[in-house]
Amino acid sequence: MSDDMLRAPAEVKYAEELDYLESIDDGPKPFSWRLSPRMIRMFVLGSERADGIDREIPQKWFGDRSFVERSIVTLASDRGLLLIGDPGTGKSWLAELLSAAICRNSTLVVQGTAGTTEDHIKYSWNVSMVIAKGQSRESMIPSPIMTAMEGGVIGRFEELTRSTSDVQDALISILSEKYVSIPELDDDNIVFAQPGFSIIATANSRDRGVNDLSSALKRRFNFVRIPVVTNKKSEAEIVRFRTEELLRRHRIELDLPPTLLDILLQSFADLRSAASSATSDDDKLESALSTAEQIGVLEDAILHSHFFGDRVLRAQTLAGSLVGSLARRSPEDLAILNKYWHGVVEPRSKKDGGEWPEFLEGGREAIATLS
Template sequence: MTAEMLRAPAEVKYAAELDWLESVDGGPRPYSWRLSPRMVRLFVLGSRPADGLDRDVDQKWFGDPSLVERAIVTLASDRGLLLIGDPGTGKSWLAELLAAAISRDSTLVVQGTAGTTEDHIKYSWNVSMVIAKGQSRESMIPSPIMTAMERGVIGRFEELTRSTSDVQDALISILSEKYVSIPELDTDSIAFAKPGFSIIATANSRDRGVNELSSALKRRFNFIRIPVVTNKRSEADIVRFRTAELLRRHEIDLDVPPTLLDILLQSFADLRAASAAATSDDERLESALSTAEQIGVLEDAILHSRFFGDRALTAGTLAGSLVGSLARRSPEDLAILNKYWHGVVEPRSKSDGGLWPDFLEGGRQAIATLS
C-alpha cells in the first residue's frame, strides 16, 4: 500500500509497529486513545532495553524526551498543544507521530495560510445537494477539525500564525466550548466534541508579526518550544534516519560515507556561526540552515549521483548541491557562500586534506556557474 503513495502518513508507514504496540499495551489509555501515554512515548522516541519488549522500536523523532512527555500529557488534558520553533526543527513531524500513535489518523489537517477561512475549521456545504434537498447534515461538508471533534481524535492545524484573526477567533470557540454551532439547521444544530478530541497546532517562530496570536487563544494552548538541534551527534542521527527513509523510497542502494556526512554537518555549523555573527540581513543567507535543509541537500546530491554521476556520492557533488540549495538570492547569497569557500573551506582543505579538496573544487565550480 505504501508503494502507491508518494508519502505515506505515519500511521500507514508504521502500521505493523503500531498494531504490535497496541497488542502488548497494558497501560491505562485516556478516552479514545489507541495507545497508552507510555506506549505513545515509546513509539516516538524508540525503545530501550529497560522497556522489556520482545522487539525493538526505532526512534523516529530526535530531541529532548521531556518535550515529548509534556506534549503527551497536554493532549491527555483538555488543552490544545502548540509546537513552536524555527523552520526545520521537526514540529510537523512530531505532531504527525503523536496523532498517528494516539488516533491512528494524522491526516485531519488544516493548513494555515492567508487564504484559510472559518469554513476550513468548521464546515461548508455541498451546493448541489443543498439545491436538491436543502441544508441538512447530509449536505454539510465537515472540516478536518470538526471531523476530529465528532470522532474524538486529534486534529492538526499547521502554521497557525499564518491564518487571519477571524480564523483564530473561531478556533477559540472550538477550544473553549468543545462544540460547533450550525445555525443553518433547525435540528441537530450542534456538533459536540467527543472525549479524546484535541488539537495540535504548529507555529513558525520566524513568523512573528504575520498574525500574532491573541492572548485569549494563547490561553487555550500549552506552548512547547522546539529548539534548533545544535548537538552534532543528534543532528547526524536525524540526517541519517531521514536519508535512509528517502533512499528506501527511491529504491537506491547507497551508503553515505561518514566523512561526507561530517563535511555536511561541519559546513552547516560554520554557516550558522557566520549567520549568527552577521550584523545585517545582507550578510546572512536567506536559508534558515535547518536540519531539514541538510537532508534536502543530501537527497539532492544522492539523486544527482544516481542519475548523472558514477552512482557513488562524492564531495564535489555534495558541494554543488549545497551551493545550489542555499544560493537563493543573487548576488547576496552567492557572495556569502563565496566568502565562506575562500575563507573557511580553502584553508581547511589545505590543513585537513581528505575529501575537503574535492569539496572545495565542487563548490567553486557551482558558485562560478551560478554567478
C-alpha cells in the same frame, strides 16, 4: 498498502509497530486513546533495553525527551498543543507521530495559508446538494477539524500563524466549548467533540509578527518550543534516518559515505555559527540552516548523482547542491558562501585533506556558475 503511496502517513507506515505496542500496553489510557502516554513516548523516542519489551522500537523523532513528554501531557489535558520553532525542526513530523500513536489517524490536517477561510476549520456546503435537497447534515461538508471532533481524535492545524487572525479565532470556541454549532440547520445543529479530541497546531517562529495569535487563542494552547538541533551526533542520526527513508522511497541504492555526511554537518555548523554572530540580515544566509535543510541538500545531491552522475555520491556534487540550495538571494547569499568557501573550506582542505579539496572545487564551480 504503504507501497502504493508515495509517502504513507505514520499510522500506516508504522502500523505493525503500533499494533504491537497496543497489544502489550497495560497502562492507563486517557479518553479514547489507543496507547498510554508512556507507550506513546516509547513509540516516538524508541525503546531501550531497560524497557523490557520483546522487540526494538526505533527512534523516530530526535530531540529532547521532555519536549515529547510535555506534548503528550498537554494533549491529555484540556488544552491544544502548539509546536513552535524554526522551519525544519521536525514540528510537523512530531505532530504526525503523536496523532498516529494517539488515535491512528494523522491525516485530519488543515493547512494554514493566507487563503484559509473559516469554512476550512468548521464546515462548508455541497452547493449542488443544497440546491437539490436543502441544507441538511447530509449536504454539509465537515472540515478535518470537525471530523476529528466527531470522532474524538486529534485534528492538526499546520502553520497556524500563516492564516489570518479572524480564521485563527474560529479555533477559540472549538477549543473552549468543544462544539461547533451550525446555525443554518433547525435541528441536529450542534456538533459536539467526543472525548479524545484535541488539536496539534504548528507555527513557524520566523513568521512571528505576520499574524500574531490573539491572547485568547494563546491561552487555549500550550506552547512547546522545538529548538534547532545543534548536537552533531543527533543531527547526524536525523539526517541519516531521513535520507535512508527518502532513498527507500525513490528506490535508489546508493551509499552515503560517512565522511561526506561529516562534511555536510560541519559546513552547516560553521554556517550556523557565522549566522549567529552576524550583525545584520545581509550578513547571514536567508535559510534557517535547519536539519531539514541539510536533508534537502543531501537528497538533491543524491538524486543528482543518481540520475546525472555515475551513481556514486561525490563531494563535488554535494558542494554544488549545498550552494544551489542555500544561495537564494543574489548577491548577499552568494557573497556569504563565497566568503565561507575561501575563508573556511579552503584552509580546511589544505589542512585536513580527504574529501575537502573536492568539496572546495565543487563549491567554487557552483558559486562561479551562479554569480
